[in-house]
Amino acid sequence: MEFDRQLGPYNLSHFEDWKRLSNFITKSIIERLEPIGGEISVECENDMFRNTPKTSMEEALDKQLKVGSSAKSGGKFQRKGCYYTSIPRVVKCKGMSGQELTSLNLDKTQLLETLLAKDYGGSEDLLLGELQFAFVAFLMGQSLEAFLQWKSLVSLLFGCTEAPFNTRTRLFTKFIKVIYYQLKYGLQKDRTDDTRPPLLDDSWLSTDSFLHYLCKDFFSLVLDGSVVDGDLLKWTRKFKELLENNLGWEFPKNSAVDGLYFEENDEFAPVVEMLDDEAYAI
Template sequence: MEKALDEQMKSSKFLTSVDNSQTRRCYYTSIPRVIKQKGIHGQELTSLNIDKTQLLESLLIKDYGGSEDVLLGELQFAFIAFLMGQSLEGFLQWKALVNLLFGCIEAPFRTRTQLFTKVIYYQLKFGLEKDHTDTSGAATGVSALLDDSWLSADSFLHHLCKDFFSLMLDASSVDGHLLSWTRKLKELLENKLGWEFQLNSAVDGIYFEEDDKFAPVVEMLDDPSCN
């Protein structure tokens, strides 16, 4: 996926030639895709990878000074770098942050309700508009930069949203502000992309299809009673 995007961006008509000596690299916060900790094994390690709440809290304290706004600022910067600057690195960081946020189970029900959906809603709302033009009059936006496959029902974003929507909409008690923005994001994706979000078999409250490659690996421990 990233390789195809890289090739597409290299050949994009929107890219301008810039001397390598004039380029400046952006530095992003490192977001681990898989949690690995010494001394933690089996069920506890599986739980940490299914629910990324602890990772989110750790990153907020260690890398963002405890500020949710700083994290959201990086989410915004990465999205702009990707969408407007056609940066593959920006896309990968935006993807990692969305995966982190939508991979949380406990955090949305605690004190981190403002972190979820609202910013991503406005990002996608802007990106999915088809009438943006640049100074030369050329069309811009996601539809102008990406192949349709990037926004297909098999994309990472669809899988993340499906699981997060299931978590929010099936919960018995959710912050009203968060629930409202979750519904808006769901409606946006359904109306703009024609996506359908259906509930599937559940694992610890999160829904995955049997062949879902984005689902976390669950480690099955031997039952001592069977020995």
């Protein structure tokens, strides 16, 4: 065809990488998440996240993403952000005792089940597709909004302690494979130029990052489990080796709380409140 002859050659060396980064992204997922007009732009994100609390890593990332972006003056932006699923960071329910509320926030399994039923129509692949969409939009489109959504979904899944073993073993096996290939791609140097840094910058390499804390607890949960699905165990070990080999991370066991391990000054550890067994009203 005349049109085909005008196209440049496809870079087949990246084809397998792209398949692994996007195998759950479908046309319906793109239509569901993409902003009005279909263009993902970082120009509107300053206003969207002006008052959003950020960690020091996210603030550094925010500054990095602003470099080179064009500044708009005068007129206001129409909202152009993606339509991501809202992921609550803290679960609050009326009528629950303090013990029940603490348990609900320590194990995000119930929140995961609620979101799957309410927002994803029961489809695990839709959730994984959104996870991949957010990662690609962050890595390729330099979108802070996408990074925060990716972080929220990763935090949700790594925050589940029951689902990986009982109700959602297959989902977690697929999730570990997804994040394994995401970080494997993001942390590798450019294949054509060994002097170029990885796509993910140094803020990812610190043991103070949220990802290190989440992985530390999840690895302890799975690798120390008495009965674990074979595929989940295999991919968890593979993911752990990737982080250890590429980042030099170590995952020692610390003081245990309900099977999870937290350091004394771990800002990412869940807050355990000792409340009376009376109803918790919000």
